[in-house]
Amino acid sequence: MKGIAIGLSSHSKEILKRLKKTEFVEEIYTAGSSKDDGRENELIQIKKPKEILRKKWLELDLIIFIGSIGASIRIINSFLTSKDQDPGVIVIDKNCSKIVPLIGLHQSNTQNIAFQISNLFGAQIIETNNSYDQSFLNLDSFGNQWGWKRSGKIQNWSKLVIKQAKNEEIFCKQLSGNTLWKTSESGEIINQIKEKETEKPYSTFNVSIFENHETTWHPPVLWIGIGCERNTSKELIANSLNNFLDSENISRYSIAGFATIDIKKDEKGILEIAEENNFPIMFFSKEDLSKIIVPNPSSVVKKEIGTPSVAEASCLLAAGEESKLLKEKRIFKDKDFSATKSGAVTIAIAESKNQYYPRNGEIHIIGSGPGDISYLTNDSRKALARCTVWIGYKMYLDLIKPLKRRDQVLIESKLTEEKERCIKAIKLAEEGIKVALISSGESGFYGMAGLLLELLQKIKKEFRPYFEVHPGISSVQLAAALSGAPLMNDFCSISLSDKLTSWSLIEKRIEGALLGDFVIALFNPQSIERNWQLKSAIDLCLKSRQRNTPVLIARQVGRENQSKRFFTLNTIPFKEIDMLSIIIIGNSQTTLIDEIFLTPRGYLQN
Known part of the structure; x- marks a missing residue:
């Protein structure tokens, strides 16, 4: 995230410094006159706000103003284009007692960020969005919390949100991905269409791997198995993959990662495409690949590298238990495109039962204090606001339940199920979900932090979701x-x-x-x-x-x-x-x- 904070008066310096310590803000400024424009004061640059935005508007994800709403609106007014392109805008009053999410409540995740800042600063959030006031699910943004990516024209999503605001029935047809969202208070009011039902009501969104050019959220459940000749060009691999996906109407947003044989750990074309798209790569030995039963084994491949299948076997292995081979292998060669795209590549696609997006997932281990909610730190409140799923012993969850939003999900467990709680938190984080693991008191004193970190140490660093321990007050x-x-x-x-x-x-x-x-x-x-x-x-x-x-x-x-x-x-x-x-x-x-x-x-x- 690239965010800046602008103080509209010299009284905002301390708030700016606090914001600079969060993950939301990279640069901080105070408004100044032309004579001191550009001067630095205690690491805070003094600039004209409109000059800052003229240079940075297109590259920003978030702008936070400290000052009046009226002044903030006048500053941004000439830069506004559309809600799917503009950065999020938040206004905080000079006493840091009121926080108003102004622009980008959905697309820029501004609403959730405002909640986190309000909890961190102990400020009141002033929210006028319909989905918040009426406990609606943010149809066009809630999937981000579950590790999904969205497709479909913004106009179609806007129409759906308008229908929701008019209290019309909203329907969902989910064919893949995590279904925990349905158990939230906001999710429960969405009507579910069964998989075999073909007719869809007009007010419908989908959760699917397919690219249907409608209102669709795409969970990362697809593993792309790749085998190729040595030194096959990146262009041939990329074009082949795009051709395969387009011909099958499959969304690129549902790709969880690549899978191949371990002798391809230095295959430049595969590595470059994975890096450009932030896809993880799972590498498997020929012994492991040979154990997988596939529909299209190759005697030629077995003779050359010691296993009858690379593409089909590797994507099935990466997808894990209860996976299915969604699309059997297809072979692409340079003649299918142009002579400049050299080599040959084999591609197969497997669909996993579980999502996989650890780069997006987070685990926040929270010490909830000895009991009364007043002992919960602001840092822990911020983390709770950030997380979509809270996991913990029921009694501890009950103590902090007043802080839960209707779109958040609680997973309760028994007192002796500490290991199960930690494993569940890790699995959800690996799916791309932000999880709060609740411990009473201070999580590092006989709490959940130690066990969770022991389990995380067993995961390779490159596949390990982000984690943070939030200290609590011990009994x-x-x-x-x-x-x-x-x-x-x-x-x-x-x-x-x-x-x-x-x-x-x-x-x-x-x-x-x-x-x-x-x-x-x-x-x-x-x-x-x-x-x-x-x-x-x-x-x-x-x-x-x-x-x-x-x-x-x-x-x-x-x-x-x-x-x-x-x-x-x-x-x-x-x-x-x-x-x-x-x-x-x-x-x-x-x-x-x-x-x-x-x-x-x-x-x-x-």
Whole structure:
């Protein structure tokens, strides 16, 4: 994305600097007079707004103004052409309290970007778009969220949106691609046409691999299998592929990637076309290709390279389980085009059950805080607004559900299904979808971040979807804040769950913490199945620390039934502690005076 931000007064500098740190803005400017035009002030260029737009309008995806709506409209008025060509425009007031998506709500994804900025800045979004006010699905843009690309004349899409605004019934005929969108609140109101139904109502859009020149979204589900003579020209491969697709009425937008044999890793023509179109290439060995049953094996190919099929076998392998050979191989030679396009190429097409577009997919691992939605950071709110699918344990999703838009989808799971959650998030991101993986508290403290990253490490870097970890407030931070400042000096946290860590190792860690006189926070202290570990840990502590060492037991922190109680090491009520509790054990310096739990840092001694 190429975006700029323009401040219409000198009071906008701090907002501009914050915007520059986001992924939406590359350059920042403030409006200035002719005498200081071009001068730089704290890395902010001072320019005349119209001069900036005259040079950059055609290349921009997004423009953000900080100032009045009226002034912004007067600046852009002479540059506007059509909504499918103009960049998106957002206006933010000088106090950064109101955000208005003005132009490009659909085509430029401005609406979603405005949501993200409003959550990041804690500002109110002012939205006048029909699809938002009436909870409609953005018919001409929602597919971008699902990794799809759109075809069809903009006029046809506009007619469809107008019919939707008039509350006319809208129909969809989906033949391929992910169907999760139908489960969103906005998606549920779209009427679905079954695959075998041939007659389509007038107000219909399609989700398909076929290029029918109507209102169609195209999911990336097609794998192009390619075999070629050595040094076949890029032009011959490209022309052959275009000819094949056109003759079968198949959209280029549905291509997921190329597939071929590994001896073609240095085949210049294939590599260049893939790079120009941002297509991934899957390479397979002759042994793997030989295992695939194809309709058109070649004895000649087997004799030359050791497998009876390259194009058909490789596209089927890349497409994965439950795939089908959509189009059998066709051979193209230089005589089919012109003498300047040398060589020969064989092409076949397989359709995968699943989309594949990892370059577009993202995984945002979000620490949702200890409970109440007020503890969710603005950075996490921004990430939630960005993501189409939220995955998490049902109880955690329920806590943040008020932030969900009607076009977003929740995938709920049970408490013990952490690995399944991570695998699902990765698969959806590989399909080109932006996914929020929700963890309570801080995702890097006994949360989902570690498991997700372990699984991502197993994926080759070039095929790995983008990921980002968004820190959250941990329950231990809130427990400490509710009680005073027990973590003011060195401290450590230890989980007493021995399901993934042996008890002998947990004991060594407790002993090390005691030796170093650390304040100790105990997570996962006790459950019905694990009913002896806490007593054993406290017995260890009593060997090194005074019996009257102050101890905090906090339960359900950040939630409706939140409680905190103070005890000493020798008075802990073991029967009242469960997995919703967190325990903080003071060190030799920790005090408890008038219910102020404090570990001094030593400031008063200096």
